[in-house]
Each structure stands twice: as structure tokens, then as C-alpha cells.
Amino acid sequence: MKEGQIRIPSGCAISGLIDKSGKRMSGEAVLRSISVMHDRSNGLGGGFAAYGIYPEYKDFYALHIFYDNSASKKSCEEFLEQHFDIINLSKIPTRKIKVITEEPLIWRYFVTPLPTKLGGSQLDEREFVAKCVFRVNTRIDGAYIFSSGKNMGVFKAVGYPEDIGRFYRLEEYEGYCFTAHGRYPTNTPGWWGGAHPFALLDYSVVHNGEISSYDANRRTIEMYGYKCTLQTDTEVITYIVDYLHRKKGLTFSETAAVIAAPFWQTIERMTPEKRETHEYLRNVFSAQLFTGPFSILVGFEGGLMALNDRLKLRSMVVGEKGDLVYIASEEAAIRIIEPNLSRVWSPMGGEPVIVRLNGDEV
Amino acid sequence: MAVNFLYPDYEVSRNDDRCIACRVCERQCANEVHEFLADTNKMVSDDAKCVNCHRCVALCPTRALKIVKNNNTYKENANWSAKTMNELYRQASSGGVLLSSMGNPENYPVYFDKILLNASQVTNPSIDPLREPMETRVFLGAKPQNIERDEAGRIVNNLPPHLTLSMPMMFSAMSYGSISYNAHESLARAAEELGILYNTGEGGLHEDFYCYGKNTIVQVASGRFGVHPDYLNSGAAIEIKIGQGAKPGIGGHLPGEKIVGDISRTRMIPEGSDAISPAPHHDIYSIEDLRQLVFSLKEATNYQKPIIVKIAAVHNVAAIASGIARSGADIIAIDGFRGGTGAAPTRIRDHVGVPIELALAGVDKRLRDEGIRDNVSIVAGGSIRSSADIVKAIALGADCVYIATAALIALGCHLCRSCHTGKCNWGIATQVPDLVKRLNPEIGYKRLVNLLTAWQHEIKEMIGGMGINSIESLKGNRLMLRGVGLSEKELEILGIKYAGE
Numbered sequence: 089m090k091e092g093q094i095r096i097p098s099g100c101a102i103s104g105l106i107d108k109s110g111k112r113m114s115g116e117a118v119l120r121s122i123s124v125m126h127d128r129s130n131g132l133g134g135g136f137a138a139y140g141i142y143p144e145y146k147d148f149y150a151l152h153i154f155y156d157n158s159a160s161k162k163s164c165e166e167f168l169e170q171h172f173d174i175i176n177l178s179k180i181p182t183r184k185i186k187v188i189t190e191e192p193l194i195w196r197y198f199v200t201p202l203p204t205k206l207g208g209s210q211l212d213e214r215e216f217v218a219k220c221v222f223r224v225n226t227r228i229d230g231a232y233i234f235s236s237g238k239n240m241g242v243f244k245a246v247g248y249p250e251d252i253g254r255f256y257r258l259e260e261y262e263g264y265c266f267t268a269h270g271r272y273p274t275n276t277p278g279w280w281g282g283a284h285p286f287a288l289l290d291y292s293v294v295h296n297g298e299i300s301s302y303d304a305n306r307r308t309i310e311m312y313g314y315k316c317t318l319q320t321d322t323e324v325i326t327y328i329v330d331y332l333h334r335k336k337g338l339t340f341s342e343t344a345a346v347i348a349a350p351f352w353q354t355i356e357r358m359t360p361e362k363r364e365t366h367e368y369l370r371n372v373f374s375a376q377l378f379t380g381p382f383s384i385l386v387g388f389e390g391g392l393m394a395l396n397d398r399l400k401l402r403s404m405v406v407g408e409k410g411d412l413v414y415i416a417s418e419e420a421a422i423r424i425i426e427p428n429l430s431r432v433w434s435p436m437g438g439e440p441v442i443v444r445l446n447g448d449e450v
Numbered sequence: 451m452a453v454n455f456l457y458p459d460y461e462v463s464r465n466d467d468r469c470i471a472c473r474v475c476e477r478q479c480a481n482e483v484h485e486f487l488a489d490t491n492k493m494v495s496d497d498a499k500c501v502n503c504h505r506c507v508a509l510c511p512t513r514a515l516k517i518v519k520n521n522n523t524y525k526e527n528a529n530w531s532a533k534t535m536n537e538l539y540r541q542a543s544s545g546g547v548l549l550s551s552m553g554n555p556e557n558y559p560v561y562f563d564k565i566l567l568n569a570s571q572v573t574n575p576s577i578d579p580l581r582e583p584m585e586t587r588v589f590l591g592a593k594p595q596n597i598e599r600d601e602a603g604r605i606v607n608n609l610p611p612h613l614t615l616s617m618p619m620m621f622s623a624m625s626y627g628s629i630s631y632n633a634h635e636s637l638a639r640a641a642e643e644l645g646i647l648y649n650t651g652e653g654g655l656h657e658d659f660y661c662y663g664k665n666t667i668v669q670v671a672s673g674r675f676g677v678h679p680d681y682l683n684s685g686a687a688i689e690i691k692i693g694q695g696a697k698p699g700i701g702g703h704l705p706g707e708k709i710v711g712d713i714s715r716t717r718m719i720p721e722g723s724d725a726i727s728p729a730p731h732h733d734i735y736s737i738e739d740l741r742q743l744v745f746s747l748k749e750a751t752n753y754q755k756p757i758i759v760k761i762a763a764v765h766n767v768a769a770i771a772s773g774i775a776r777s778g779a780d781i782i783a784i785d786g787f788r789g790g791t792g793a794a795p796t797r798i799r800d801h802v803g804v805p806i807e808l809a810l811a812g813v814d815k816r817l818r819d820e821g822i823r824d825n826v827s828i829v830a831g832g833s834i835r836s837s838a839d840i841v842k843a844i845a846l847g848a849d850c851v852y853i854a855t856a857a858l859i860a861l862g863c864h865l866c867r868s869c870h871t872g873k874c875n876w877g878i879a880t881q882v883p884d885l886v887k888r889l890n891p892e893i894g895y896k897r898l899v900n901l902l903t904a905w906q907h908e909i910k911e912m913i914g915g916m917g918i919n920s921i922e923s924l925k926g927n928r929l930m931l932r933g934v935g936l937s938e939k940e941l942e943i944l945g946i947k948y949a950g951e
Binding site: 303305307342353 | 574582597612920929
């Protein structure tokens with residue numbers, strides 16, 4: 089049984105860290121962090137998103153693709169060649185791990201849209217790439233693009249996250265920001281594409297929770313051209329973040345004020361100007377509100393946002409030390425990699441923690 | 451002629467041991483059922499005049515009265531029922547169209563009763579409305595296409611005119627004339643206290659009620675009764691009534707006997723003249739004409755008020771709604787075939803139109819498929835009986851519901867379905883001053899406030915159980931619904947799964 093055929097809620101563990109100075113570190117730290125929360129996952133999925141890992145190809149979209157077989161690879165590559173200039177392609181390096189089995193073909197392509205195709209489409213470059221990703225994932229049987237951003241990549245599989253990290257040789261990558269996910273689905277999917285993080289362009293989401301607003305959100309976002317093929321919360325969260333931030337031009341804090349909106353009783357206590365903005369956002373984007381428990385980490389180019397649901401029904405802790413900011417479902421997962429934190433706190437429900445590289449605009 | 455005799459459907463049963471001949475029943479019955487016989491010091495009653503409104507039953511101080519179904523019967527026949535035969539006798543004697551009131555009473559499927567709601571267990575906590583905020587506020591109106599910002603980067607408020615409701619319910623259109631002054635006052639005051647809206651219907655707005663303007667929807671129907679610039683500008687929104695669920699395809703009809711005094715003045719028609727609304731609007735013969743009326747009304751009100759277009763749920767409702775969503779209208783109200791009426795031809799009421807559940811599901815899906823759901827809000831009406839119906843309607847895709855029959859029941863209506871006679875013993879659907887007086891608006895409005903407050907509590911409990919703490923997250927959330935006793939096709943149209951799936 090595959091994701092998308094049934095709806096699978098899941099509990100989870102999440103962890104992430106970012107170096108605000110932009111200094112790159114190995115994937116080892118996030119791997120150690122997520123492994124502490126072994127009991128929060130059940131071996132049915134995990135993964136990582138890493139930012140800043142492809143500096144030599146930073147101007148190209150890095151497509152990570154699962155193929156069921158060589159036929160699906162062939163038809164997908166045909167499609168890619170028609171739409172993109174492929175600068176480089178290779179298998180994603182992995183090492184054999186006993187407990188990681190039934191692996192698909194896992195390939196990586198660095199691409200840039202063909203100028204003629206892009207011009208003909210009358211779309212901006214990112215929209216063009218997003219449309220191509222949807223096209224492959226919905227139309228080409230057995231091919232699934234699970235990562236499509238620049239200078240970032242998603243690595244995921246079915247298994248425990250610490251095994252998955254070893255499988256993908258995560259310690260060999262260096263990036264300024266990593267997020268990780270260990271999954272506890274309440275069902276038994278056996279498909280790698282269904283693991284998390286879920287990503288579109290440079291947005292990646294790891295999520296712990298179960299949003300009760302799921303179908304309201306899904307039906308809304310599908311109206312704007314997104315296709316929710318996996319029936320998972322993380323997928324719909326990613327699309328809504330993409331829609332609000334990229335397509336509607338909201339800032340990340342405005343995006344947070346939509347998806348984990350302050351209660352009316354809080355809004356009524358705000359200054360008139362702030363109140364008007366929040367009322368506006370809640371009116372216009374009422375269908376993009378998430379209810380039910382969640383803690384999410386949204387990775388993006390140059391930063392990371394951590395956010396809890398409006399009631400804080402999931403644990404999430406933030407720690408700081410120098411330029412490094414750590415976020416995890418449990419404090420222990422932070423302490424294992426940095427015992428001497430200068431500050432530790434639990435953000436309030438609906439209060440986003442937005443971390444950006446120094447010098448980037450807030 | 452003997453063949454014209456129709457045995458009464460109901461019998462007034464009086465317990466003579468209890469009856470004290472106080473004559474309350476006699477005074478309370480506008481249909482003159484009860485009579486005091488002085489020589490025997492006894493009350494008698496004429497069942498044939500009884501409409502089964504329960505006024506006498508409710509006011510009898512010794513509980514001596516009850517109304518029971520008559521067991522007089524024709525020879526049983528599954529095809530020719532007694533009801534069918536009696537209607538036939540009546541038409542053979544009168545040559546007229548059969549008239550009825552209130553909603554379709556026939557045994558069609560009630561889809562709300564075949565839909566069950568979800569609740570959280572383990573993976574997702576249910577939320578307790580007594581301990582956590584639980585939001586029921588909704589906005590009705592179009593959403594802006596783009597975010598605009600000023601030079602400082604602040605978001606500019608470019609919202610089109612919209613309505614803000616404290617809960618997703620409004621009182622639907624009932625005209626002054628079809629119902630009494632006191633009934634209107636009860637609705638208006640309740641709407642104000644609850645932070646919602648009531649609807650004038652097509653009879654204009656009595657000048658005493660202009661003060662409730664921000665809680666008022668003013669209606670423009672095909673007869674244009676009572677429509678003038680002050681009227682249009684007095685409410686918070688304007689509703690163009692194209693059709694009504696109880697009588698799709700025909701206009702309203704208020705008999706001349708009800709056009710008296712203030713009603714004549716409010717409708718701007720002579721006393722005693724029948725107020726017969728044309729079947730169509732004679733300036734709307736097509737969808738592009740609707741657009742012109744929408745914009746005429748917007749011009750007349752300086753683009754300050756949202757425009758509602760109300761249609762009856764008919765077979766092609768999704769396509770019609772799609773046209774309306776592109777007409778400049780801000781809100782579509784859909785009225786299902788079980789919706790009430792003050793008077794309608796029986797055959798039309800009982801045989802024309804489709805259930806609101808199916809119409810609503812179809813419209814919501816079509817507007818989403820076409821990417822125009824943000825152009826309009828959807829208000830669903832046509833027999834919303836409880837808070838559970840509301841939760842189901844919103845999960846199917848409604849932004850809000852219209853309530854009318856339930857509100858009248860709260861005011862005392864016992865669904866005797868005789869509104870068209872104008873002799874409502876409960877003071878609701880009548881203009882007879884002595885009868886109107888029986889409905890005290892001071893009590894009436896409080897009962898309406900009670901009812902909707904109770905429903906709001908129940909909605910909070912139900913959505914809290916689903917792990918939802920804002921009604922917005924229920925809208926169109928069809929995964930919260932499951933069907934029982936429905937066919938594949940019905941599930942497909944409703945867009946829901948079968949229980950157990």
C-alpha cells in the first residue's frame with residue numbers, strides 16, 4: 089500500500105539546527121540529535137533536509153528522484169531533457185545498511201530550465217520548475233521527484249532516521265542548516281516517497297502532528313493547482329507555505345499568522361494597526377488555517393522557521409549557543425549535541441521562531 | 451354534495467372529567483373549533499375546523515385536550531392514498547390549485563440523517579470548549595485576488611465588502627406580511643444580540659426596524675415590493691431573490707387580506723391588493739442580466755454592501771452557481787427543496803427542486819473545480835433542523851446556514867402548515883391584531899437567542915471533539931463526514947466516504 093491511496097496520520101520526532109553565520113557543518117550533528125528520539129518513530133520512515141550542501145552547483149535546481157525501475161527512469165529523463173538543461177547527473181551515493189531494504193533507484197540531477205521552454209511557458213522560473221515537478225510526480229508512473237530546490241537536498245527512506253542517515257552518508261555532506269524527521273505512522277506504508285521531509289523548490293517541511301483541518305486545507309490548495317497525491321499533512325503544509333510565501337508574497341511571520349493564527353481574543357487586544365492586519369489575514373486566508381496538533385520546521389533558502397499549532401499541542405524546544413540555533417521535539421535531542429546552551433525555551437503556540445543567516449533581511 | 455365531505459384528519463379529544471369549561475380553548479382558537487354549550491355547561495368541538503396547531507392543547511389549564519390522529523379510513527390502497535383521494539375531491543369541487551404552507555412534508559431522503567460526524571481518538575487530542583478558545587466567527591463575501599502593500603510594506607486592506615458573523619447562522623428571508631410585526635421584531639432583536647443577520651424577505655422593511663440595519667439583509671425580489679434607495683442603503687447586505695426552495699420557478703404570493711395598514715405602506719402597494727411577485731425577474735432573463743442587476747444595486751449603494759443571490763436548489767444548480775460566482779455577486783444562498791414557505795402550490799412544494807445536501811455538495815465542488823470558490827461565500831438553507839445539520843452543512847462546503855422554520859418553531863410555531871389561511875393562533879403568520887399580540891417580542895427574541903446560543907455551544911462541542919478549534923477549519927472538511935445507507939452515487943455526489951472506510 090502506497091501513500092496517496094489512504095490517508096495516514098502519524099506521530100513523529102523532529103529536529104533541526106542552523107548556523108546563522110552560514111558556516112557549514114557536517115550532517116553528523118543532526119543525525120546524533122534525531123537518534124536520541126528513537127522511540128518517537130517506529131521504523132516506518134525518516135529523512136533529512138540539508139541546506140548549503142551543493143555550493144558548486146548553487147545556481148542549479150537539484151532534483152532528487154526515486155525511480156521504481158529503469159523504464160520509469162527513461163521516461164522521466166526524456167521529460168527532463170525536453171524541459172531542462174541537465175548540467176550533471178549521478179546516482180545519489182549510498183552505503184548498504186542491513187535494515188534499509190527495497191530501495192528504489194535514487195538519482196540526482198542538477199538542472200536549469202531551457203530558456204525557450206521557460207519563455208514559452210510565460211511562467212517565472214520557480215513556477216516553471218514547480219509545475220514540472222508536479223507533472224513528473226502525477227503523470228510519470230514510477231518516477232517521483234522528492235527534492236527540487238537550489239543548493240539544498242532531501243534524503244529520505246523507510247526505516248529509522250539514524251539508519252537512513254548512514255544509508256545516505258549524511259555525515260559526508262556539509263551545510264549551514266539541517267532538519268530531520270523520524271516517523272511514527274499509524275499505518276504501514278512501504279513507499280519511500282511517503283517519508284519526510286516533504287519538499288517543493290527550496291521549501292522543506294518536517295512535521296510532527298496530525299492536523300484536523302486537513303481536508304479543508306487540501307481542498308483549498310488543490311483549487312490553486314496543487315495536487316495532493318500523498319494524502320499526508322506534511323504535503324499539504326508544504327504546499328500552503330509555498331502558496332502563501334512564494335505565490336502570495338507573505339513574509340514568514342505573516343505566513344505563521346495565517347497557518348497558526350492568533351485567537352480572536354488575542355487579536356482584539358492588539359494595537360489597531362496590528363489588529364487590522366491580523367483580521368485581514370484571518371479573513372482572506374481562513375481556509376489556510378491549520379487546527380489540531382503540529383510542530384513543524386520549515387526549511388528555506390537562507391533560513392529556518394519553527395512553528396507550533398495555536399494551542400501548542402506538540403512539544404517543541406529551541407536552544408541557542410553562539411550562532412547556532414537548535415530546535416527539536418525534545419530538549420534531550422539538543423543537549424546531546426550541545427550540552428552548554430546559552431538559552432533554552434519552549435516557544436508559545438502559534439509563535440514562530442524564524443532564524444535567518446546573518447545579513448539576510450528579516 | 452355528499453362526495454365533497456372530507457372526514458377530518460385529526461380529532462380533538464377532550465377529557466370531560468378534566469374539562470372545567472373555562473373556555474380558554476374557545477377564546478384561543480381563531481378557527482372557531484371550540485364552542486361552549488350553556489344549556490349543558492359543556493365544551494364541544496368541531497374537528498373539521500381544526501388545523502392541529504396545538505394552541506388550545508398548550509393553553510388548556512387542566513390538560514383536558516389532545517389532538518389525535520383520526521382512524522377513520524377508506525379501503526386501504528397503496529396506490530390511492532387517503533391524502534391523494536381527498537386532494538382530488540377538493541380540486542373536483544373547487545377547480546383550484548392546492549395550496550400548502552411550510553416545508554415539503556413528504557417522505558424523501560433526508561441526507562443529513564445519513565451522514566455521521568468524526569471525533570478524535572489518540573492520534574489527535576479532542577479540544578474542550580469549556581477550557582480552550584473555540585472560534586465560530588465567520589466572514590461572508592469575496593476574497594481579494596492579490597495582496598497589496600503600501601510603500602512601507604504594510605498590507606493594504608483591499609477586502610471587498612463583507613459580513614462578519616459571530617456564528618455561522620443567519621435568519622433567512624420571511625417577509626413582513628407573511629409573518630407578523632412581532633415576529634419580525636423578535637428576529638431583528640435576536641440578530642442584533644447574537645451578532646448575526648436576519649432577512650427582510652420581499653415585503654420591504656418597516657420603518658421601525660431601520661435601527662437594526664447593521665444586522666439586516668434587505669431583499670430585492672421579482673415584485674420589487676418596498677424597494678427604494680433608503681431601503682437598499684439601510685441594511686448590511688442586499689439579497690436578490692431569484693428563487694425559493696419551497697417553490698422554485700414561481701414568485702411569492704401574499705393574499706390581499708394580509709395587505710393591510712403598515713404592510714401596504716411598507717410594500718408600497720394599495721391595501722387589499724394581492725402581492726403577486728412575477729415568476730422571473732422581468733429584467734433578468736439570463737445570467738448577463740443578473741450581472742447588470744448586481745451592479746445596479748452596487749451602484750445604488752456605492753459599492754459598500756455585499757450582494758447575495760439566492761436561488762432554489764434545482765437540477766442544474768452547480769452550473770447556475772458557477773454563473774452567479776462570475777456575476778459580481780459576493781454570496782450565493784442556496785435553498786433546498788425542503789425549505790419553508792408562507793404559501794405555495796402543493797404540487798410545486800412537494801415535487802420541484804432537490805435536497806440541499808446534494809445541491810450544496812455539488813455547488814461547492816463545481817466552484818472549486820473551476821477555481822472560483824474564493825469569489826463567493828455559500829449560504830445553505832432549506833431545512834436546517836439542528837446544530838448537527840449545521841456542522842454537516844459546513845463540512846460539505848457551506849460558509850454559513852440560513853435558518854427559518856427552526857426559528858419559527860422557537861417562537862411557538864407547531865408546524866400545522868396553515869400559514870396561508872392567515873389565522874395563525876401563535877401570532878406568527880397572521881396580521882390579525884388580536885392574534886399578533888399573542889407573540890410577545892420581548893419573550894420571542896430571547897427564545898431565538900437561547901436557541902442559537904445553544905446551537906453554538908453544541909457546534910463547539912462537536913468540532914472540539916474533532917480536534918478543530920475554529921469553524922473555518924471545518925469548512926469543506928469532508929473527511930470529517932461518513933455516509934450510512936447511501937449508494938455509491940450518493941457518496942460520490944456528497945464527496946464523502948462510507949462509514950468504516
